[in-house]
Amino acid sequence: MIGISEIEATAERIAGHVVRTPTLPSPGLSALLGAPVTVKLELLQRTGSFKARGATAKLLSLSEEERAAGVVAVSGGNHGIAMAVMAAALDVKATVVMPRSAPARAVEIARESGASLRLTDDMAGAFALMTRLQEEGLTLVHPFDDPVVIAGQGTVGLEFAADAGELTDVLVSIGGGGLISGVAAALRERRPDVRIWGVETEGAEAMSRALAAGGPVPVALSSLVSTLSAPSVSRLTYEHVSTLVDDVLVVPDREAVRGTLDLADHAKVWAEPAAGCLLPAARRVLERVGEGARIGLVVCGGNATTGDVMSWAARFGLR
Known part of the structure; x- marks a missing residue:
């Protein structure tokens, strides 16, 4: 707790x-x-x-090795925006995974912030891709399980x-x-x-x-x-x-x-x-x-x- x-x-x-x-x-x-x-x-x-708070807290807690690997986040919208914007501000390369149902504005902001954007058919697929990218070496910034x-x-x-x-x-x-x-x-x-x-x-x-x-x-x-x-x-x-x-x-x-x-x-x-x-x-x-x-x-x-x-x-x- x-x-x-x-x-x-x-x-x-x-x-x-x-x-x-x-x-x-x-x-x-x-x-x-x-x-x-x-x-x-x-x-x-x-x-x-509010997502900027948790995203910033996690980014600031990362080791140099974790930062260098780049971060991955999954989101229905707001966590993705927060990760893209705050990672750019803190000079960390971010990959954001969203379902295609995510608000168009969220997708646009994440892309404009310089994040690598990956879209999936649904939220379950987004979480699965997030897990795969983590296994490939990216540092996970989970939207809530952290x-x-x-x-x-x-x-x-x-x-x-x-x-x-x-x-x-x-x-x-x-x-x-x-x-x-x-x-x-x-x-x-x-x-x-x-x-x-x-x-x-x-x-x-x-x-x-x-x-x-x-x-x-x-x-x-x-x-x-x-x-x-x-x-x-x-x-x-x-x-x-x-x-x-x-x-x-x-x-x-x-x-x-x-x-x-x-x-x-x-x-x-x-x-x-x-x-x-x-x-x-x-x-x-x-x-x-x-x-x-x-x-x-x-x-x-x-x-x-x-x-x-x-x-x-x-x-x-x-x-």
């Missing part, structure tokens, strides 16, 4: 490379949900998502705990579980009374399936939210979530896209559905916990184009 001392040390290490993102009350979301809402705006992070990466993501929770006012419930999106593992580790130390809720989308339910099965299991992926689409969680993230998180909620893709539109309308931020899914989940949390709740949302990323969101909204008949 990742400890608070590891997260604090990582925060010092990456401080000159990443942004301390704003933590703000959101009057618009508070009115929409009928309870006080505070947002941690990781979509304003360097590379457009304690250094999790400690990097945990700096989100460290900042949220320090900067937010009173909170009763914090919601965090889950793909492979690296973000919520780190955030939960920090919050359990700094805000032990806060309830922590994970959120997945239907068709990208790797963590909730793992919790039901008693450990990581492979899942079939069908969600349009590629940035949450891990073919399974890891034993490391499963152990963190099963120990530290109160529950994991699953919402339909349609509601995640509606949440993206609501974030634009009411919070005035342009997020991706991986963050939009937090709003329908927050409504369910409020139904469960009753009056007096004060909600915290980790708005994890904003790497979706206007065209992406309008296309998804049209698919679901949303206006």
Whole structure:
């Protein structure tokens, strides 16, 4: 399990490379949900998502031999962007593997940053190619199955705990579980009374399936939210979530896209559905916990184009 001392040390290490993102009350979301809402705006992070934190932490931890070999990363979008941009900034050669379903903007940014880009038919194929490239000698920077990466993501929770006012419930999106593992580790130390809720989308339910099965299991992926689409969680993230998180909620893709539109309308931020899914989940949390709740949302990323969101909204008949 990742400890608070590891997260604090990582925060010092990456401080000159990443942004301390704003933590703000959101009057618009508070009115929409009928309870006080505070947002941690990781979509304003360097590379457009929290992923820059873990990627930077791992890159800075590499030996000279590991750096010289070059790094490989697999991603549904945001980890790939973070690896490409941060590796270029730190003068490390990167190979990024993504499924063809990854957002076009993510592919474009990774390519423009100078990474060697490899596309596969699906996410399972992307993970398989990542493993093969690692076996051929590249240094793996896993998107979530790495304690250094999790400690990097945990700096989100460290900042949220320090900067937010009173909170009763914090919601965090889950793909492979690296973000919520780190955030939960920090919050359990700094805000032990806060309830922590994970959120997945239907068709990208790797963590909730793992919790039901008693450990990581492979899942079939069908969600349009590629940035949450891990073919399974890891034993490391499963152990963190099963120990530290109160529950994991699953919402339909349609509601995640509606949440993206609501974030634009009411919070005035342009997020991706991986963050939009937090709003329908927050409504369910409020139904469960009753009056007096004060909600915290980790708005994890904003790497979706206007065209992406309008296309998804049209698919679901949303206006």
